[in-house]
Every structure is written in structure tokens, then in C-alpha cells.
Amino acid sequence: MFQPRSIDFSKTRTFTAKDRYNLVRIDNLRTPGAQEDDLFHSPEFDLLVQKLAQAKEEGRTVTCFIGAHVIKCGLSRYLIWLMEHGYISHLASNGAGSIHDFELAYLGGTSEHVPTAIEDGSFGMWEETGLWMNEAIREGAAKGYGYGQSLAAYADAHKSRFPHLEDCVFYRAWEMGVPMTYHVTIGTDIIHQHPAADYAAIGRASGVDFGYFCHSIAMLDGGVHMNIGSAVTGAEVFLKALSIARNQGYPTFHITTANFDILPLGDYRTDIGKDKYDYYYRPRKNVINRPTSQGGTGLYICGNHEATIPSLYARLRDRA
Structure with missing residues (x-):
């Protein structure tokens, strides 16, 4: 019988991140109220603002799945404001989103220069x-925690290591009682390269988070789901969670979904053939179209995160 060979992860060399150059830093994070001079506008955006305000007023669920670039664009404080003011009741991300947030909290910076680091094998090898x-x-999974809970509890227990918790999205969510969940694919994140990686614990904790996310999606009727910059994971996790909710009989047909990205889709509500490249763009089908086929509204917000997210904050702030 053929036996595949594996590499010895214990031989992987790591390096301290203390002197690393970071493209994103605490001192260049964008601050709500200071940088919204040129607001983003579109009819879909106007409707989304209205739906979010209505959801908050009626006490409906608002779920949001972000790609890691929302953190890398320096927008953490906007996410925190949206949670604080009731416009996000469940925040989710992929594994990379957790890493950039974690590094900002302990190091004050994140986002290394990948093109040069990959050349010598130092990319992601941060001790x-x-x-x-x-x-x-590992510690959180042993207690039955989800991935997000595990990070927040660890930071809370080691506060001296984390001087920037006021800008840490998963920690602030934990303080507010807002679920912050992470949905991980083994092998996609730099912490999977580290000799200390425990893949069973990673899978267990992320699995717990999937259960939390499914519960929030089950409560989504009359609410809003936003997918901001996650072209694969967010769209796939949302569709599976929605299928579970509907399979178990939860009413989730009167919902508003909104996908934020920069890829032009034209008339995104129409069906297109498999001969068109954007047929394979998952959020078009899995966030905008399929979840609202029996009712509700699917929206596409086409713009750079650095314009759309501060504009969302400004529009909702001005409605208060």
C-alpha cells in the first residue's frame, strides 16, 4: 500500500516580529469622524443604509462577513463603531482576518511585504x-470555545502582551457580547506554518464558530447580511449556514443581502451563462441572487472599502 510522505513541521524556522516592517499600523488606522470627506453614493447603497436603520429600529439581526483586507485597509475602528451602535450583531471573518487583528493588538502593526519575504522563506514565519x-x-478549544472566543479570552488573560486592545475587533466584540467568529481553511493562514500549530484544535474551534454563525443566520428574517470583500469563504459559509437554517425550518426569506467589492458586475441581478467569467464569482450567486430568490433584496455595493465603509459609518451616524 502506498504511504504518502509528509514534511517535518518541527524543522520550520521562525523569526521575531518585533523589528518587522508593517504596512498597516495603529498610528495610521482610519478614525471615524475624521476622514469622510468624499462619501460613496449609489442607489443600492442608499437602500442598504435604509435597511440597516430599519433593522436596528426593529431589533433585527445584522450579520457581517469581512475579508481580511477590511482590517488591512485600516478600518478596524469603523467595524467597532458599527457593533457599538447596533448595526452589526454578528461579525465573521476568515483566518487571515483574525491574524491581522491579533498582530495589530500585540505588535501595533501588521501586513508584511510578501513579495520579498516569500523569496527566502521568511513569509509568515513570525514567532x-x-x-x-x-x-x-489550543487552550480555548480544550474549554469548548470557538476560535474568536479563544483569541479574546487569551488576550484578556495576557493583557500585558496586547497594548492595543482598544482597536482589536475580536476583543471589543467580546466585550460587547457580539459574536465574532472565524471560518478557517487549513493551510491558508500563516499560523498553520508554525511548529506549534494544532490542526485538530484549529478545526474544533472553527467548527464551534460555524455553529454560532448558523444560529445567527437562522435569526436573520427581517434583517441584513453583508459580505464585505470575501470573494470565496464568506460567500460559501453564508450559503451553507442559510441552507442549514432553512432545513431546520427557520424563516429566513425576508432578508436583505449586500455584497461589497470592486469587481464590476453590470446587471448583477440577471442570470448569466457559464461561458461568462463572472458566473464563477461566488458572491454574485451565493450572497446576492440565490438567498433572495424567494423574496428579500440582494444588493451589490461596487467600490473600494476605503470609500464604502467610512461612508456607511457617516450615513448611519447622520441618521441618529
Whole structure:
């Protein structure tokens, strides 16, 4: 019988992140109220603002799945404001989103220069990030925590390591009682490269988070789901969670979904053939069209995150 060979992860070399150059830093995060001079506008955006305000007023669920670039664009404080003011009741992301948030909290910076780091094998080999995150996940999974809970509890227990918790999205969510869940694919994240990685614990904690996310989607009727910049994971996780909710009889047909991205889709509500490349763009089908086929509204917000997210904050702030 053929036996595949595996690499010895214990031989992987790691390096301290203390002197690393970071493209995104605490001192260049964008601050709500200070940088909304040129607001984004579109008819779909206007309707989304209206639906979010209505959901908040009626106490409906608002779920939001972000790609890691929302953090890398320096927009953490806007996410925190949206949670604080009741416009996000469940925030989710992929594994990379957790890493950038974690690094900002302990290091004050994140986003290394990948093109040069991959050349010598130093890309992602950061001792503190890999060791501490894997410790947090392993300890949390042993207690039955989800991935997001595990990171927040670890940061709370080691506050001296994390001088920037006021800008940490998963920690602030934990303080507010807002579920912050992470949906991980093994092998996609730099902490999976670290010798301390425990793949069973990573899978267990992320699985717990999927259950939390499914519950929030089951409560989504009359509410809003936003997918901001996650072209694969967010769209797929949302569709599976929605299928589970409907399979179990939860009413989830009167919903508003909104996908934020920069890819022009034209008339995104029409069906297109498999001979068109954007047929394979998952959010078009899995966020905008299919979930609203029996009712509700699917929207596409086409613009850069650095314009759309601050504009969303400004429009909702001005309605208060």
C-alpha cells in the first residue's frame, strides 16, 4: 500500500516580529469622524443604509462577513463603531482576518511585504504571532470555545502582551457580547506554518464558530447580511449556514443581502451563462441572487472599502 510522505513541521524556522516592517499600523488606522470627506453614493447603497436603520429600529439581526483586507485597509475602528451602535450583531471573518487583528493588538502593526519575504522563506514565519495564536486556540478549544472566543479570552488573560486592545475587533466584540467568529481553511493562514500549530484544535474551534454563525443566520428574517470583500469563504459559509437554517425550518426569506467589492458586475441581478467569467464569482450567486430568490433584496455595493465603509459609518451616524 502506498504511504504518502509528509514534511517535518518541527524543522520550520521562525523569526521575531518585533523589528518587522508593517504596512498597516495603529498610528495610521482610519478614525471615524475624521476622514469622510468624499462619501460613496449609489442607489443600492442608499437602500442598504435604509435597511440597516430599519433593522436596528426593529431589533433585527445584522450579520457581517469581512475579508481580511477590511482590517488591512485600516478600518478596524469603523467595524467597532458599527457593533457599538447596533448595526452589526454578528461579525465573521476568515483566518487571515483574525491574524491581522491579533498582530495589530500585540505588535501595533501588521501586513508584511510578501513579495520579498516569500523569496527566502521568511513569509509568515513570525514567532509571536504563530506561537501565541496557536496557544490561544489550543487552550480555548480544550474549554469548548470557538476560535474568536479563544483569541479574546487569551488576550484578556495576557493583557500585558496586547497594548492595543482598544482597536482589536475580536476583543471589543467580546466585550460587547457580539459574536465574532472565524471560518478557517487549513493551510491558508500563516499560523498553520508554525511548529506549534494544532490542526485538530484549529478545526474544533472553527467548527464551534460555524455553529454560532448558523444560529445567527437562522435569526436573520427581517434583517441584513453583508459580505464585505470575501470573494470565496464568506460567500460559501453564508450559503451553507442559510441552507442549514432553512432545513431546520427557520424563516429566513425576508432578508436583505449586500455584497461589497470592486469587481464590476453590470446587471448583477440577471442570470448569466457559464461561458461568462463572472458566473464563477461566488458572491454574485451565493450572497446576492440565490438567498433572495424567494423574496428579500440582494444588493451589490461596487467600490473600494476605503470609500464604502467610512461612508456607511457617516450615513448611519447622520441618521441618529
